[in-house]
Amino acid sequence: MLDFAQGYQAYQHTSVNVKASGADIHSLVLMLFEGFLDELARVEGHIQAKRFDKKAAGVEKLLKILGGLDASLDQEKGGEVALNMHNLYQHCGHSILRASMKNNIAELEHVREVMTNLQEGWQGLLNKA
Template identity: 65%
Template sequence: MLDINDGFSAYKSTSIDGRAAGADIHKLVLMLFDGFLDELESVTGHITQKRHDKKAQSIEKMMRILGGLEASLDLESGSEVAGNMKNLYEHCGQSLLQASLKNDLSFIDSVRTVMTNLQEGWKGLGSQVA
């Protein structure tokens, strides 16, 4: 039996894979921010609607995205900015875990603020480089 959602998921995955293949590191990081913030909105709905299984899946996905963002940092250079961003990603991860454990949207709001600000900073950095 064909599930339309499976087809849509495959399309989304292929579309994202195609964009990622041709993207530079700046665009890849922006894609990670976009995916993270989209998933954050899903988590808000899952918590509100008490869909705990879907909430857990979304939190796990966001934790993987945070791992990808952290992996993109050049910590070897000793850059203070990279260290600060690593700390912010870790803070967001801890806040997501608290939001999940307590079903508390205030933790989600905090993460949204941090990640939106970081995303805007990356967008500004891209316009300076271009």
């Protein structure tokens, strides 16, 4: 029998698949940012509650999402902007690992700020399109 958490996860997975199936690249990137920020909040909760196994799984998800965002960059056409975003994603990944090793929530706040700013920038691009 599924517990509530498993049921909610199944719902989220289905919801994300439905949204992604009809989304353009800008919308997909925004979905990655949304998923990243949601998972970042969960990781913070896991650190506070000392659920270190779940924290580790969350950190792995965060790093995979950063990898997906990085892979979406067009290094040839994006030029300096793409390079700067790549560097920001790398910086956030390193900060997440440091925060995880030290169980330091404060270090994750900087990551949240950077990723929220990037998300807002992508949202602005989508609104203009």
